Amino acid sequence: MLSGRRYRLELTALQAAQCLEFADVCRAVWNTGLEQRREYRRRGGWMNYAPQCAELAEAKREHAWLKTAPSHVLQQTLRDLDRACREHGTFKVRWRSKARWSPSFRFPDPKQISVERLGRKWGRVKLPKLGWVRFRWSRPLGGEIRSVTVSRRAGHWFLSFLVDDQAITPDRHAMPGSAVGIDRGVKSAAVTSDGVFHDRTFITAGETARYRRLQQRVSRQRKGSANRHKTVAAIGKIMARIADRRADFCALTASRITARNAVVVLEDLRTRNMTASAAGTSDQPGTNVRRKSGLNRAILDKGWHRLELALANAARYTGTALVKVSPAYTSQRCHACGSVTEGNRESQAIFVCKNPGCGNTDHADVNAAKNIKAAGLAVSACGDLGTSRSVKQEPVGRATGRTSA
Known part of the structure; x- marks a missing residue:
């Protein structure tokens, strides 16, 4: 693998x-x-x-x-x-x-690459035309090298090895029959159907204040100047730390969830479309642009797509099946009775079913996660793990030999 x-x-x-x-x-x-x-x-x-x-x-x-x-x-x-x-x-x-692209290049031939360990914390790699290059040995390679990518980020150069760790995806999960649904939100990054809230603050208060000061400073500096370049580099360092914390959170959360569940169900969200700008054009200006931009920042800050990628990567090692379902009405449907009403979700966190015969109350995100799990299990029961078909069960009449109405 x-x-x-x-x-x-x-x-x-x-x-x-x-x-x-x-x-x-x-x-x-x-x-x-x-x-x-x-x-x-x-x-x-x-x-x-x-x-x-x-x-x-x-x-x-x-x-x-x-x-x-x-x-x-x-x-x-x-x-x-x-x-x-x-x-x-x-x-x-x-x-x-040149201004926006992070410099990177790849060495695809492993025969021209040699790696040696110099000590507990240091190693070196021999690359064509670069010679021996030192790097911090923060973790073992753990496999056969296939390629090497060199890249620069936030003023530092990094080395990425693509290795074959010889791992094989298990045919069966260690806990067969276990399943969980995940609702991704802007208050909590991920809420599971068993009531667990996964979230973390990716930027400190001091970093937030410094980031705003740097943004104000860069807005007053002339484009192309040396001072502007220094300010942009300082902003990049803050954003790099935030991205590292987000990646660590997503990897840790994905590892814990896939280790405990044989089936993980997610909403099939198009994050890129959801975070598109609402500014519109000069002919057709957008509406609620400021509110939409705030929502876009919240979605991107929680790392919805990054968590999905981390789950897919971790599932390879545990044998977990990753199922995607339609997000329609998952936050408005009552998990207990199945009624769908806009008034069911009274606020961001409170869900109260308006069906007179039900009256179910729950945390809104937990209720949505339960609906996502139920939809994913229905898809799995029909043998359809894709998202192009309906998540509904097959008609009962087909199973009993009668034609459905």
């Missing part, structure tokens, strides 16, 4: 300059290749990896600066571009901007 291992690099000034130069060359190859592909598409043609790789070899004879980066690193950039264009479409793939 393929897994990632990330370590922090300790580069010399010369090695840091080389890494930045490699990343700049890869960015230029990506943008040039993308422009070529778009031009071919405008003319009704199609450009693939093989002819672009051949043209890259010819370009290296004319432009010496292309030879500064290892050949297989540039070829890997074209492979990544080819895959992105096939999966998302040529005109939907983004440019790699």
Whole structure:
């Protein structure tokens, strides 16, 4: 099973300059290749990896600066571009901007990579044209190396190994028959159907105040100035710490949930669509823009999509089945009687069923998680783990030999 291992690099000034130069060359190859592909598409043609790789070899004879980066690193950039264009479409793939893109490049050939451990806290890796590079040995590799990615984030360079840890997904979960539904929210990141609230504060009060001061400062600084660059770097360091805490929370939560449940049910949420801007256009301005922007920040801060990815990754090691169901009416339906009324959810946290014969009360997020779990178990019972079909059970008449009405 393929897994990632990330370590922090300790580069010399010369090695840091080389890494930045490699990343700049890869960015230029990506943008040039993308422009070529778009031009071919405008003319009704199609450009693939093989002819672009051949043209890259010819370009290296004319432009010496292309030879500064290892050949297989540039070829890997074209492979990544080819895959992105096939999966998302040529005109939907983004440019790699020097101002917004985080520098990175990949060494795809494990035969050219050597790793040695220097002590309890330090190790080193030999990379083409970089030589021996030191890194902090914060965890064992735990597998055979397949590729190495070097990237810069918040002013630091990192090394990511893609390793094959030889693990195999179990055929059966250690606790068969167990299941849980998860409701993702903006007050609590995740609430399970058994009443457990998973949440964490990702930014401290001091960081919040400093972040606001830096935002005010950067708004008054001239674009392209050295001071603005320093302020943006300081903001990036704060955001990197927040992202690390969010990733740690999602990984820990996913590990605990998948270890205890054979089936995990989630709402099939399109986070990217849900967090789209409501500003609209000059012809059709949006409405409630400020309120929508606040909701978008809350959703992104809780890491809904990151938690889903962490659950999918952790499920590979436990044999947990990840089921997605339609989110329609999960927060308005009463889990006890099944009635759906807008007035059932009196507030963000209070759920009171308005059905005269029921009167069920519960925490609103817990009630939604119970509905999600019930829908997921119904899907599993029908043998349909996808989200393209209805989550309802099959008609009773079919099971008894009678036709349904």
